[in-house]
Structures are given as structure tokens and as C-alpha cells.
Amino acid sequence: xxxxxxxxxxxxxxxxxxxxxxxxxxxxxxxxxxxxxxxxxxxxxxxxxxxxxxxxxxxxxxxxxxxxxxxxxxxxxxxxxxxxxxxxxxxxxxxxxxxxxxxxxxxxxxxxxxxxxxxxxxxxxxxxxxxxxxxxxxxxxxxxxxxxxxxxxxxxxxxxxxxxxx
Amino acid sequence: xxxxxxxxxxxxxxxxxxxxxxxxxxxxxxxxxxxxxxxxxxxxxxxxxxxxxxxxxxxxxxxxxxxxxxxxxxxxxxxxxxxxxxxxxxxxxxxxxxxxxxxxxxxxxxxxxxxxxxxxxxxxxxxxxxxxxxxxxxxxxxxxxxxxxxxxxxxxxxxxxxxxxxxxxxxxxxxxxxxxxxxxxxxxxxxxxxxxxxxxxxxxxxxxxxxxxxxxxxxxxxxxxxxxxxxxxxxxxxxxxxxxxxxxxxxxxxxxxxxxxxxxxxxxxxxxxxxxxxxxxxxxxxxxxxxxxxxxxxxxxxxxxxxxxxxxxxxxxxxxxxxxxxxxxxxxxxxxxxxxxxxxxxxxxxxxxxxxxxxxxxxxxxxxxxxxxxxxxxxxxxxxxxxxxxxxxxxxxxxxxxxxxxxxxxxxxxxxxxxxxxxxxxxxxxxxxxxxxxxxxxxxxxxxxxxxxxxxxxxxxxxxxxxxxxxxxxxxxxxxxxxxxxxxxxxxxxxxxxxxxxxxxxxxxxxxxxxxxxxxxxxxxxxxxxxxxxxxxxxxxxxxxxxxxxxxxxxxxxxxxxxxxxxxxxxxxxxxxxxxxxxxxxxxxxxxxxxxxxxxxxxxxxxxxxxxxxxxxxxxxxxxxxxxxxxxxxxxxxxxxxxxxxxxxxxxxxxxxxxxxxxxxxxxxxxxxxxxxxxxxxxxxxxxxxxxxxxxxxxxxxxxxxxxxxxxxxxxxxxxxxxxxxxxxxxxxxxxxxxxxxxxxxxxxxxxxxxxxxxxxxxxxxxxxxxxxxxxxxxxxxxxxxxxx
Ligand code: FES
Ligand code: FES
Numbered sequence: 001x002x003x004x005x006x007x008x009x010x011x012x013x014x015x016x017x018x019x020x021x022x023x024x025x026x027x028x029x030x031x032x033x034x035x036x037x038x039x040x041x042x043x044x045x046x047x048x049x050x051x052x053x054x055x056x057x058x059x060x061x062x063x064x065x066x067x068x069x070x071x072x073x074x075x076x077x078x079x080x081x082x083x084x085x086x087x088x089x090x091x092x093x094x095x096x097x098x099x100x101x102x103x104x105x106x107x108x109x110x111x112x113x114x115x116x117x118x119x120x121x122x123x124x125x126x127x128x129x130x131x132x133x134x135x136x137x138x139x140x141x142x143x144x145x146x147x148x149x150x151x152x153x154x155x156x157x158x159x160x161x162x163x164x165x166x
Numbered sequence: 167x168x169x170x171x172x173x174x175x176x177x178x179x180x181x182x183x184x185x186x187x188x189x190x191x192x193x194x195x196x197x198x199x200x201x202x203x204x205x206x207x208x209x210x211x212x213x214x215x216x217x218x219x220x221x222x223x224x225x226x227x228x229x230x231x232x233x234x235x236x237x238x239x240x241x242x243x244x245x246x247x248x249x250x251x252x253x254x255x256x257x258x259x260x261x262x263x264x265x266x267x268x269x270x271x272x273x274x275x276x277x278x279x280x281x282x283x284x285x286x287x288x289x290x291x292x293x294x295x296x297x298x299x300x301x302x303x304x305x306x307x308x309x310x311x312x313x314x315x316x317x318x319x320x321x322x323x324x325x326x327x328x329x330x331x332x333x334x335x336x337x338x339x340x341x342x343x344x345x346x347x348x349x350x351x352x353x354x355x356x357x358x359x360x361x362x363x364x365x366x367x368x369x370x371x372x373x374x375x376x377x378x379x380x381x382x383x384x385x386x387x388x389x390x391x392x393x394x395x396x397x398x399x400x401x402x403x404x405x406x407x408x409x410x411x412x413x414x415x416x417x418x419x420x421x422x423x424x425x426x427x428x429x430x431x432x433x434x435x436x437x438x439x440x441x442x443x444x445x446x447x448x449x450x451x452x453x454x455x456x457x458x459x460x461x462x463x464x465x466x467x468x469x470x471x472x473x474x475x476x477x478x479x480x481x482x483x484x485x486x487x488x489x490x491x492x493x494x495x496x497x498x499x500x501x502x503x504x505x506x507x508x509x510x511x512x513x514x515x516x517x518x519x520x521x522x523x524x525x526x527x528x529x530x531x532x533x534x535x536x537x538x539x540x541x542x543x544x545x546x547x548x549x550x551x552x553x554x555x556x557x558x559x560x561x562x563x564x565x566x567x568x569x570x571x572x573x574x575x576x577x578x579x580x581x582x583x584x585x586x587x588x589x590x591x592x593x594x595x596x597x598x599x600x601x602x603x604x605x606x607x608x609x610x611x612x613x614x615x616x617x618x619x620x621x622x623x624x625x626x627x628x629x630x631x632x633x634x635x636x637x638x639x640x641x642x643x644x645x646x647x648x649x650x651x652x653x654x655x656x657x658x659x660x661x662x663x664x665x666x667x668x669x670x671x672x673x674x675x676x677x678x679x680x681x682x683x684x685x686x687x688x689x690x691x692x693x694x695x696x697x698x699x700x701x702x703x704x705x706x707x708x709x710x711x712x713x714x715x716x717x718x719x720x721x722x723x724x725x726x727x728x729x730x731x732x733x734x735x736x737x738x739x740x741x742x743x744x745x746x747x748x749x750x751x752x753x754x755x756x757x758x759x760x761x762x763x764x765x766x767x768x769x770x771x772x773x774x775x776x777x778x779x780x781x782x783x784x785x786x787x788x789x790x791x792x793x794x795x796x797x798x799x800x801x802x803x804x805x806x807x808x809x810x811x812x813x814x815x816x817x818x819x820x821x822x823x824x825x826x827x828x829x830x831x832x833x834x835x836x837x838x839x840x841x842x843x844x845x846x847x848x849x850x851x852x853x854x855x856x857x858x859x860x861x862x863x864x865x866x867x868x869x870x871x872x873x874x875x876x877x878x879x880x881x882x883x884x885x886x887x888x889x890x891x892x893x894x895x896x897x898x899x900x901x902x903x904x905x906x907x908x909x910x911x912x913x914x915x916x917x918x919x920x921x922x923x924x925x926x927x928x929x930x931x932x933x934x935x936x937x938x939x940x941x942x943x944x945x946x947x948x949x950x951x952x953x954x955x
Contacts, residue, residue, distance in 0.1 A: 019285065026284070035201035036194015038420070040366040041453035045874035048366055076194035088192040092184055095843045099675030100191025101198065101367045101420030126882040133874070135366050135421050136675045138846030139882040163182055163842040166605040166827060166891035 005069035009034065010078025018065040025049045025060040027068075028075060036076040036104045040133065047132030050105035051075045057112040059131070076104035079111070086152040087111060087145070093161040096145030098136035106132050110146050118154055120146070168835055168894070171688065172756040177695065178688030179902065182839035186695075187679040196418040199370045199387050200450045207372065208237065210436055210449040211287035213277040213294045214459065215269040218303035218530040218867025219318075222267055222296060225277055230293040235286025238443070239294060240278040240435060242266040250438055253401065255496035256428065256646060257504065259330070260321075261533060263431045263438075269298070270318065270493035271532045272867055273458035275431045280439055280447065303530040303867035304328065307467065307490040310527045318493060318528045330495050330526035335509045335586045341521035344482045348473035352557045354934040358546045359860040360465040360490070360531070362457050363538045364879055365674070367420020369460060370450030371433050373440035380406055382441070384414045386433060389426045389672055390712025391416040393646060395704045397429060398437065405441070416702035422674035423851070424537025427498040427714050428461050458872040461498070461534030462861060465490040466546040470554040478562045480573045482519035482585075485511060485550055489526040489535075497535025498714070499542050500644045500651060506542025507801075509586035510635040513551035514595045514805060515573040520585040530867045539851050539912040541636045541715040548632040549937075552917035556629070556924065557933055565612070566921070567603060570631050571596060581898075588635065590803045591905075593831065594895045598807035599631050601891060602829045606809045619929060624814035626926025629807070630918035636906040637720025637802040646711060652797045653721035654708035655729045657686060659790040661779040663772030664696040667729075670710010671722040672702045676908055677840045678718065682726050684836050685902060689730030690737075691757025691771045708793055716804075716906035719836065720897075725796035727901040732792040737774040743783040744769055802897045802905035806830045808918040814926050819941035819948075821857060821923060823886040828914070831893045833905035842890055844908045850885045852915025856937050858884065 006015045009032060016031050028037050028051065039061060040048035049061040052074035079085040087107050090096065097103040106129060113120065113128040120128060125143050134142060144159070151158045172178030190196055227239035242264035245251040255261050264275055279290035304310045304318060310328040319325050345351055371386040388394050391414040399409035419426060432449045440447040451460070467488040474480045487505065491497065499506045505524045512520045538545070555573075559566040574595040575582050582590040603609075611627050618625045641650035654670040667686055671678065679699040687694035701707055710722060734754065741759035742749045745767050752759045760768040769777075778790040811825040828845055835841050858878035862870040871877045896903030916937055923939045924932060930953045935943060948954045 021285070029201075030203065033203070034194065035198075036196070038198070038367070039200065040368070040420075041874045043453065043873045043875045046366055046453070076192075080193055084189075084192065091192055092188045095185065095839050097188060097191055097675075098677070098843060098847060099365070099367070099419060099421045100187070100196050101365075103191050104194050107192070122887070126885075130881040130883045133366060133879050133881060135364060135423070135851070135879065136847045137843060138848070138850035138888060139885045140846045140888050141843055143882065143887075163839045165838070165842070166601075166829075166889050 003066055005066055007068050008072045010074060020066055022065045023061055024063040024065045024068050027065040028060060034075050034077050038101055038104060040101065045133065047105045047109060048102055050108045050132060052108055052112065057109045076107055079107060086149040090145035090148035094141045094145040094148055096137065096141045102132060102134040106134065106142060114146065114150055114153060119150055168838055172691065176687050176691055176693050176756055178684055178756060179834065179836050181684065181837065183680055183684060183694055183837055185677050185680045186683065187677065198367055198418045198420055199372065199385055202372045202385050204372060204374060204446040207446040207448055208280050208282060209284040209287045210439065210447050211279050211291040212275050212432060213279065213291050213296065214273045214455065215276050216272065217269060217298055217300045218272045220269050220298040220300045222265060222269060223299055224297045226295040229295065230279055230290040233286060233290045233293055235282040236279060236290035237282065238280040239290065240264065240280065240439060245438060248438065250434065253429065253434055255494055257495040257497050257499060259495040261494045261496055263434045271530050272869055273455065278435045305529055305863055305865055305867045307488050307527045307529055310529050318530065328528040330491060330528060331504050332525050333504050334523040336521035337519060338521045341482055341484050341519050344519045345471065345473045345484060348481055349476045350561055351471060351473045352554060352561045353469065353471045354554060354557055356468045356470060356550060356553060356934065357936045358464045358466045358468065358549055359855065359937065360462045361538055361855045361859045362462055362861055362877065363423035363425035363536065364457060364877065365421030365423055365425055368451045368453055368456040369426060369430060371436050372446055372448045373436040374446040375440040375444060377444040381411050382407055382437065384412065384437065385417060386414060387419055387426045388414065388416045389422045389674060389714050391672060391702055391704050392670055392709045393649060393711055394429065396649065414704045416672045419672065419674035423539040424463065424498060424714055425460055426674065427536055428496055430460060454873045457877055458869050459532055461496065461536040462532060463534065463536050463538030464546060468546065468550045470550040472554045472558045474558055476562060478564045478569045478572060480515050480517045480558065482517055483512060483551065483554065485522045487524035489524055490529050490531065491526050491535060492531040492533040493528055494533045495526060496533035498537065500638055500646055502643060503542065507635045508543040508547045510544055510588065510633060511547030511551045512584050512586055513555065514575060514631050514633045516575045518585050522586065531863060537714055539848055540909050541634060542638065544634055545913045545916065548913045549917050552630045552632060553920060553934065556921045560928065560933060566629050567599065567608060570599060570629065589800060590633065591800055591897045591899055592895045593633065593803060593805050594893055595631060595805060597893045598805060598829045598831055601893060602807040602809045602827050605889065605891065606811065606825060606827045608809065611811060622816060624816055624926040626812045626922040628810045628918045628920065628922025628925055630914045630921065631807045632805060632914040634804040634910050634913055635801050636716035636804060636909065637798055638715055638717055639801055640799060641797045649711065650797065651711050652795045653710040653725055654793065654795045655722055655725035656708045656793040657729050657733060657791065659692065659733065659775045661776055663692060663775045665692055666698045666700060667726065668700045668707040669722045670708050671713040671718045673713060676713065676718065676844065681836045681840060682723065685723055685726045686730045689727055690734060716909045719904050719906045720802045720900060721796055721798055723904060724798065724901045725794045728796055729792040729794035732794065733790060736790065737771060739786065740774045740777050740782060741769045744777060799899050802833065802900060804830065804832045804905040804907060804910050806910050806914045808914045810918040810922040812922040812926055814944065819944040821939065821941065823919065825889065826886055827889045828911055829891045829893060830907060830910050831895050832907035832910065833895060833897045833900065834903035835894065836904060841907050845890045845911045846888050848909060848911030849888045849915050850880055851912045853885060853919065854880050856916040856919035856939065858938055860938050
């Protein structure tokens with residue numbers, strides 16, 4: 001069955017026709033052509049598909065498009081405003097990504113994490129991103145990247161981004 | 167400390183340059199296979215077998231074809247008409263594309279459904295009715311070798327058992343004599359379990375055949391696009407797809423780790439369908455399909471033995487392997503190396519006698535034998551040697567660090583000939599272990615451990631001091647399907663001094679767009695920021711064998727340096743001409759040639775390049791381009807010293823990695839930030855099989871954990887905060903002294919963790935535990951020992 005939905009994505013309003021069973025991630029990627037949001041699993045385990053739905057990070061592979069009707073969606077494509085978002089900058093400066101496949105999901109998850117908790121501990125960051133899998137980086141630098149962004153968003157001096165060797 | 171020869175502006179080797187590829191990934195502008203959407207594109211989904219071993223009695227496609235949007239269902243019988251139902255594997259075995267009569271493992275491809283969108287394809291998949299006649303599956307590789315085991319590959323004429331091949335290396339008789347006479351012999355039976363690379367992007371493709379042009383463009387998650395093009399031409403040349411008519415594009419790849427080296431049936435079916443219908447066909451597998459059907463890694467059963475003196479001198483090793491290959495040998499190894507580079511397993515120690523043998527066997531499991539971020543079976547080898555070394559230390563009552571220090575090959579003994587025939591290029595094992603011990607404060611930890619033991623607390627310290635072997639490989643020994651394992655670089659410098667360089671490799675996250683630019687910047691003095699790197703398009707890039715087994719830096723990285731040096735030679739000639747001096751009078755400094763003793767007489771590289779287009783000497787070829795195909799003279803031998811500290815809860819047996827110090831030696835370092843990032847990532851992929859990951863099958867061949875809900879890829883919570891460092895022992899034979907690093911940590915970490923856990927449990931007489939070591943396994947082991955109720 002088809003149904004029309006209206007969603008505001010990264011500030012732009014779209015009306016699209018979807019099947020009632022269409023997953024939100026497919027609408028975002030294939031109809032709206034915002035392919036920054038990725039698909040990494042079929043069991044809601046990996047978080048590659050994370051976007052913000054009315055400001056809350058959700059796994060868009062686990063939400064039907066019709067559930068998003070009338071709501072606001074933010075994807076990675078909308079993150080950079082005047083230059084990179086502090087989180088994007090943090091990931092770049094701290095080498096928080098390798099293949100980049102998990103990165104959009106990590107970023108969107110971290111947006112909400114820092115909003116709720118602007119100065120998280122390492123432990124809080126690790127638990128906070130535990131619904132997002134990264135196979136490449138080993139997470140050390142993702143943690144650093146989020147700490148860097150937190151500092152920047154709090155208006156504090158950002159920590160050094162030189163790799164620390166023992 | 168890393169010294170840089172170039173300024174930060176040039177950012178040659180040694181600079182932690184921020185990655186050039188990041189901007190697109192961070193803004194959602196990466197271009198991965200599933201992002202490709204072509205006009206008229208069809209979608210493919212695959213029907214898979216619920217049984218591990220069954221006859222196919224019938225396939226009824228009627229209901230599927232009635233699903234709106236479904237346009238075709240392809241079966242093995244359809245492909246048989248074109249002789250495309252079987253394909254060769256990289257190891258010259260055969261693999262089904264789609265079966266005509268028998269399925270050999272659970273989740274094997276049985277039929278493909280083609281539809282106008284992915285939902286219709288899925289509906290069609292559910293509607294295909296297959297009638298099976300299940301048979302008793304062969305799951306245990308030891309049972310597969312018993313005389314009454316059913317012969318699985320009865321399709322092969324004359325095959326009377328499930329044995330695939332036998333391999334051996336070393337001196338069998340001398341080793342046997344040594345073991346018979348040695349004071350001390352230790353032995354452990356180990357299983358290195360079947361695991362899965364599980365890159366976060368699964369595998370997929372868009373096959374786009376143009377009937378008018380008779381041309382195939384294949385967008386594909388492949389680590390080796392050129393080899394794939396050749397394979398397609400070899401397999402489909404007879405229907406007109408000759409090599410110039412095939413273009414393979416490997417776009418951005420969301421992690422590879424070896425899982426994107428093989429050719430999976432899905433790719434072949436997509437090509438066949440696109441060829442027949444003349445439309446683009448997209449196939450992207452689900453995660454569960456990826457885990458259940460794509461190539462596995464490891465699955466070696468190893469009997470490891472070490473012989474030595476009572477004083478703790480290692481004298482010899484003997485390893486016997488049973489390799490479970492699933493129903494075909496589809497391992498990704500160089501042709502002449504059925505066990506990959508397992509023969510590195512004599513390790514970092516100075517002794518002269520070793521023997522290794524392996525037998526491979528068919529079972530009703532998926533085929534594979536890929537890397538999982540490792541150079542051709544090196545992880546299995548390192549696990550065996552590092553575990554048995556600890557076992558030996560335990561037997562002779564010596565501290566495992568001390569024992570290693572006493573047995574290491576000495577720095578001055580390189581190049582060193584190993585008892586299995588390798589020539590290690592360079593290393594400083596003592597320095598690495600010393601740095602690791604100082605960093606972790608080893609002696610203090612041992613004191614703490616002794617205190618804790620008095621209270622019955624479980625604390626363990628584990629060491630792994632491994633030697634890797636990467637950079638395959640020299641053409642005299644290394645080929646894949648006959649193609650020698652060189653790699654290539656082509657550099658073009660534009661008149662204004664900015665460059666583009668193309669390579670036969672393909673990054674899957676390693677950061678080639680940055681590190682290759684840094685190598686060229688180092689050699690030519692052109693800022694890395696102005697050197698664009700391209701890979702993955704067979705129409706434009708020079709031929710190469712691709713990126714896996716940590717071979718990119720050792721091979722293509724070397725090719726970049728040599729090609730850049732050719733250009734520097736040309737620049738020198740132009741400088742001599744412009745400055746009116748002889749070439750001998752010129753001196754190079756990154757970015758410029760100047761006259762010796764008269765530094766004001768200078769030409770920058772940018773001026774010299776411009777002259778190559780505008781004012782080149784008579785008789786010289788215009789332009790500023792060079793290509794090099796690099797055939798390495800030897801492999802490179804990175805090494806590492808890892809120390810892991812664990813605390814185990816004495817009630818729940820929960821294991822906590824308290825500290826993990828990794829000292830790597832990968833020779834000269836191109837980009838310290840990227841090297842460190844590679845090490846972090848590799849360590850987490852070493853932690854994974856040590857404590858969490860294993861593909862588990864029941865006795866009927868059903869996979870018990872084929873989704874990411876129960877196949878435990880570590881999250882940020884399981885993964886500890888890694889501490890990393892390095893020693894630098896350049897490779898003497900590599901143009902820039904680099905060795906390759908992406909996999910060392912995956913190779914080195916598991917035995918460090920296993921050794922730490924066994925160390926913690928050693929007061930209870932435990933000498934070995936198979937990975938993954940879980941709280942449940944500890945509980946079971948202690949219970950079996952009678953330690954707990
Ligand atoms: S795609 Fe894996 S959680 Fe959504
Ligand atoms: S960067 Fe590759 S999965 Fe995270």
C-alpha cells in the first residue's frame with residue numbers, strides 16, 4: 001500500500017510517496033538520494049544508519065518511513081553549516097575514521113550524545129556510542145574526536161591532535 | 167623519534183598529515199557501491215539453502231514470477247546453458263555459482279530473483295519454492311577424514327575422500343630426532359576458530375552491461391579490481407567480454423580485511439543477468455548473508471610442539487595443521503602457498519630446526535580462507551608459536567619475557583635465514599620488548615600479581631613478540647592465477663607543478679590518498695596537498711594486484727617512490743640545462759636543485775616541471791610523467807612486542823583488559839597518525855577473536871550465530887584504550903625502508919591476550935585455552951579441573 005508522507009530533511013521539506021513497509025533508511029537513501037546514511041546490518045546492530053528524528057538519534061533501518069511523517073530528520077549531509085561541524089572537525093583532526101562507512105552514523109549519534117551531555121567522560125562516550133559498530137578504527141580516536149568536539153562546543157581549548165606514542 | 171626530511175608544507179614522510187579523503191566521508195559524500203543508482207537498474211536478491219547438505223529435488227519459480235515487479239528467477243540450470251554454473255577459485259579448485267543438484271552448506275546460493283526494486287526482489291525470494299532432500303552433513307574436519315565419511319566432492323572425477331592437499335616445509339627427520347632427544351618437549355592442541363571479517367559495508371556490485379557497445383562496467387566491492395577484470399575476461403571472453411570491453415570500478419570501500427578479495431557467486435550472477443537483459447543489475451547482500459555465506463577466516467586445528475633445554479633455550483618446533491576449508495578451497499593465497507605464509511611460524515627466535523605440515527579437508531561449511539586483516543595465515547602461525555613459547559617458559563619455570571629475551575634473534579644477525587627458508591630483512595626484537603616492558607612497568611606488575619595471587623585474585627600478564635611477513639611478493643615465488651604479485655604507480659605532473667598519481671592497489675580505509683601523496687612529496691618535494699591519488703578504476707589505473715595482506719606500502723608504495731625518482735632524474739637533467747652546469751654539480755634538497763656551493767643558483771621542482779612542458783632540452787621527451795611496476799626483491803618482516811594485562815573476576819570470570827601496550831616496528835613510517843590508527847583498529851580486530859568472535863556450527867551444519875546480534879563484533883565498550891608506540895628498524899631492501907603495518911596488531915594481539923588469561927589461571931594448572939576465551943569457557947575449564955564446584 002502506498003502512502004504520501006511529508007518530512008523535513010536537513011531543513012528542507014519533501015513530500016514523497018512510500019510503501020507503508022518502506023524503511024526510513026531506504027526512503028532517505030533511494031528517494032531523497034541522501035546516501036551518506038549507510039546500511040551495515042539487518043538486525044539493528046551496527047548503527048551505520050543513524051539519523052536524528054526530531055532531534056533524537058535513531059536507527060533509520062528500524063523505523064518505517066510512515067512513522068517519520070510530519071517530522072524533522074537530520075542526516076550527515078546537513079551537519080556542516082559554515083565549514084565543518086565541530087564533530088566532523090574532531091573526527092578529521094583525530095583520525096576518527098578509516099573507511100568512513102560507520103562515520104555518518106557515529107557523527108549523528110555523537111550529536112545527540114553531546115547535546116545531552118556536553119562534557120562526557122571517556123566511559124560515557126564509550127557507552128554512548130556502543131550501539132554503533134566500527135570495524136576499522138578500534139574506537140580510540142573516535143573517543144578522542146568526540147572529546148575534541150565537546151571541548152570546542154563548550155568554547156574551551158581543544159586537546160592536542162598529535163598522535164600520542166608511549 | 168621520527169625525523170622528517172621535508173617541511174610541513176611539503177608533508178613528505180613522517181608528517182602526521184590529516185587525511186585528504188576525510189572531507190567527503192565526513193560530509194556523506196563517499197561513493198560506495200550501494201550508493202550507485204543507474205537508470206533502469208534492476209535489483210537482485212538471492213534464495214539460500216536452509217540445509218548444509220541436501221539434494222535439490224525441484225525449484226518452483228511460478229509464484230515468484232507472479233510477484234509484481236519480479237522479472238526473472240535464475241537457477242543453476244539456467245546458468246548451465248552458458249557453462250557458468252561453476253567457476254574456478256583462486257586456489258584452482260571449483261565453486262558453484264548456482265547449484266544444479268546439490269547444496270553444500272547452509273546459506274549457499276540456490277537461485278537469484280531479479281526485480282524492479284529491492285522490496286519486490288525480496289518478495290520474490292520468499293516465493294521461490296525449493297524442495298530439498300537433506301543429507302547427513304560432514305561438519306567436523308577430523309570426521310571428514312574418516313574412511314566411512316561421505317565423499318562430498320563426488321562431482322570431481324575419481325575423488326574418493328575429503329582430503330584436499332598436503333603441504334609441508336622444514337626438515338622432518340632432523341626435527342624428529344631433535345624432539346626424541348630433547349630435555350624438554352611441550353605440546354598443545356589448539357583451534358584457531360572460524361571467524362568473519364564483517365566489514366561494516368557488506369559485499370555488492372552493480373553490473374552494467376551495454377548491449378550496443380558490448381561493454382561491461384562492473385562497480386564492485388573488490389580489493390583487487392585489475393585481477394577481477396582479467397578473471398572476467400578469462401571466464402567470459404568466449405561470449406565477447408574480452409578484456410578491453412570490461413571496466414571494473416572499485417568505488418569507496420567500507421572496509422575489506424580480505425573479505426573483498428574473493429569472487430562471490432552473487433557478482434557472477436549479476437554480470438550474467440545484466441549481460442542477458444542489457445540492464446544494470448544491483449546486488450548488495452545483507453549482513454546475515456555476508457556472515458553466513460561469504461568467505462570465513464582461520465579455522466586451523468594445530469598441534470604445536472616445542473623442544474628445548476632445561477635452561478630455556480629453544481631448539482626446535484613442530485606444527486601439524488588440519489585446515490577446514492568448507493566445501494571448496496576458495497582461500498585467498500598466492501598460488502604456490504596453500505597454507506599462505508604459515509611458515510613464518512618459527513617466530514622471532516633463534517633456532518635452526520623446524521617442521522610444519524598441513525592437510526586440508528572439505529566439510530559442509532562455506533568456503534573461504536581469507537585474511538581477516540592478516541597476511542595469508544600469519545595469525546594462525548603467530549598464535550601457535552607465541553602460545554607454545556609461553557607453554558615452554560611455563561615448563562622450564564622461566565619468566566616468559568626473560569625467556570623471549572634469551573631466545574630472540576639478535577639485531578646484528580639480520581638478514582636472518584629461518585629454518586623454513588625465509589630471509590628476515592631486519593629487526594630489533596630486544597629493543598621492542600624492552601620498550602613494551604618499560605612502558606607497562608613489567609616488574610612492578612609481576613610483584614602486584616604475586617600479591618594478588620595470595621588472595622586468590624586472578625590477574626594475568628601476557629606477552630606476544632611476533633614477526634610478520636608482508637608485501638607479497640617477489641615474482642619468482644608469488645602469483646595469483648599466474649599473475650605475478652608486483653604492483654604499480656603512475657605519476658603525472660601537470661605544467662603548474664601539481665600532480666595526479668594512479669595505482670594498481672585499492673584503499674579500503676587505509677588512507678592511500680594521503681600516504682601515497684606523502685611518498686611522492688618526499689621524493690619530489692611537491693606538496694602532498696597538491697598530489698591527487700586515484701585507485702580502483704581499471705580503465706585509468708596501471709595494472710596491479712590490489713590491496714590485501716599489508717602489501718600496498720611494500721609494493722605500490724615502493725613503486726611510487728621509484729617512479730618519483732625517475733622524475734627527479736629527469737628534473738635534474740632539466741636543471742642542469744637551465745642552470746648551464748653539469749648534473750654532477752647539482753645538489754637536491756626537497757623541492758629544488760641548486761648548484762653545489764652556489765645555493766642562489768636554484769630551480770624549484772615547479773620551475774623544472776614547467777620547463778618540461780615549455781622549455782625542455784633538445785632531444786629530451788617533453789612532459790613529466792613516469793610509471794613503475796615494482797617487483798619486490800624480498801618480503802618485509804615487520805615485528806612487534808605486545809603486553810596485555812588482564813583482571814578476571816573470581817566469581818563471574820568476566821575478563822577485563824586492564825592495559826594493552828603495543829610496540830610495533832614497521833620500518834620507516836610514512837604518516838605516524840595513520841600508522842597509529844591502523845594499529846588501534848588492528849588491535850580491536852585482535853581482541854575480537856581472542857575474546858568474542860567465532861562462527862559456531864551445530865552437528866548438522868547449521869550456523870548458530872549468523873547475525874550481528876549474536877556474532878559479537880566488539881563495540882567501544884569491549885575495546886580497551888590501546889597504548890601504542892614503535893621502534894624503527896628500516897627494511898634494507900625497500901626503497902623507502904617501510905614495511906607495512908595494517909595487520910601486525912591483528913596478528914600479534916590474540917596470543918598476548920590468550921597468554922595473559924592463561925597466565926592468570928596458571929596457578930590452577932591450566933596450560934592452554936582455545937580462543938575465544940569467554941567467562942563461560944573459564945568457568946567450564948575450572949570446573950573440569952575441579953577448582954570450582
Ligand atoms: S543498518 Fe545496522 S543498525 Fe541500521
Ligand atoms: S571507519 Fe570503517 S567502519 Fe568505522
